[in-house]
Amino acid sequence: MAVSVSLKKLAEILGLAPSTVSRALKGHPDISRATQERVRALAQELHYKPSALALSLRNKRSNSIAMLVPFLGNYFYACAVSSVIRSAYSSGYKVIVFENGEDYEQEVKICQFLQKSGIDGLVVAPARTTNDLDHFVKLQHEGIPMVFFDRIAPNLDTDRVLEDDYKGACTVVRHMIDGGCRKIAHIALPRRYLWAQKREKGYLQALKDRHLFTDEKLIVECEDVSEVYRITRQLVLHSGVDGIFAANDAFAVHVLSVLRQMKCRVPEEVAVCGYGNEPSTEVTFPALTTVNKDGYRVGNIAAGLLIRRIEDKEEVPTVTRLLKPELIVRDSTLSVDR
Numbered sequence: 001m002a003v004s005v006s007l008k009k010l011a012e013i014l015g016l017a018p019s020t021v022s023r024a025l026k027g028h029p030d031i032s033r034a035t036q037e038r039v040r041a042l043a044q045e046l047h048y049k050p051s052a053l054a055l056s057l058r059n060k061r062s063n064s065i066a067m068l069v070p071f072l073g074n075y076f077y078a079c080a081v082s083s084v085i086r087s088a089y090s091s092g093y094k095v096i097v098f099e100n101g102e103d104y105e106q107e108v109k110i111c112q113f114l115q116k117s118g119i120d121g122l123v124v125a126p127a128r129t130t131n132d133l134d135h136f137v138k139l140q141h142e143g144i145p146m147v148f149f150d151r152i153a154p155n156l157d158t159d160r161v162l163e164d165d166y167k168g169a170c171t172v173v174r175h176m177i178d179g180g181c182r183k184i185a186h187i188a189l190p191r192r193y194l195w196a197q198k199r200e201k202g203y204l205q206a207l208k209d210r211h212l213f214t215d216e217k218l219i220v221e222c223e224d225v226s227e228v229y230r231i232t233r234q235l236v237l238h239s240g241v242d243g244i245f246a247a248n249d250a251f252a253v254h255v256l257s258v259l260r261q262m263k264c265r266v267p268e269e270v271a272v273c274g275y276g277n278e279p280s281t282e283v284t285f286p287a288l289t290t291v292n293k294d295g296y297r298v299g300n301i302a303a304g305l306l307i308r309r310i311e312d313k314e315e316v317p318t319v320t321r322l323l324k325p326e327l328i329v330r331d332s333t334l335s336v337d338r
Helices: 005-014 020-025 034-047 052-059 073-088 104-115 135-143 163-177 192-207 225-236 247-262 295-311
Strands: 065-068 094-099 121-124 146-147 159-163 185-187 219-221 242-248 271-273 290-294 320-323 326-328
Touching: 005 020, 005 034, 020 034, 034 073, 065 104, 065 295, 073 242, 073 290, 094 121, 104 135, 121 295, 146 295, 159 295, 163 185, 163 242, 163 247, 163 271, 163 290, 163 295, 163 326, 185 225, 192 271, 219 225, 225 242, 225 247, 225 290, 242 247, 242 290, 295 320
Parallel strands: 065 094, 065 121, 121 146, 146 159, 159 320, 185 219, 185 242, 242 271
Antiparallel strands: 290 326
8 A cells, every 4th residue: 555745755855945835736826727737647646645633633724625516417517526526536535416407496406415515625616597696695604615617607706717708719719700701600509607608708709800791690599509500501402691600619629510411521612610528529531620618627726726725714706717727629611720
């Protein structure tokens, strides 16, 4: 059985102060990402594990945090959960994971349980159907710190980790225009979702930046992938589009399938882009251009913010980390440099 090294020994090997190593393991934002990764890599190699019992007795905490996500089967959320678990474990915390299933009532029941569970904090992406935030307010009143990620609660003063959906959409649509598209449709998520609004605004801004006419008829709201077949045929046959920006990868993958059935060449006749960079986007035909949503990065930052909030003695203002999106160019779009 491998013997765990001490924090002091870990710091000695790395040539860092023990306090720096401790902050790096906790994901503290003052420590560079490169240093955090170096410290965590060696900690894992040498089987470093903080004494959960000692930490709990010293700080009067349970050393457990909860994570609440819509679906564990969603690639982005699965990556975020994995990252939070890894970051929390390296700082001596257990993670209890819950799934709300995009169901407000289920989410309320979970939060009622968490009020009595003795957790030290919560990382959460609320359900799409959540409008009343009273169950989260009650957790705040119990002194339980929270970090919201991917989806926010606008009226709650909490730490947040978000990816810039507006800039991501703007970037990918500009790419389509620069590749020759002049009539781009947007298969959008319903506008009641904040992230859907931001992606639509990014789409519109890109058209404006490139001096293209905005046709509201080319923005089609879509609730479910089952609607993509009808929408895609309508856009190609009746609207004559030469580009389709889908609000997520699931929609975009279905668009590619429909275009293939229609014997429409991608990207020569119609370019297609998605959003999310799910694993399936690499193996579609053609491979899908998309915007990367980095669940591992989001989870790591969210865990660091929560642990800092739990352990710092002084009250500090809440922060919102807005992450820069990454365009992933593949074969479903034409590029000016090809």
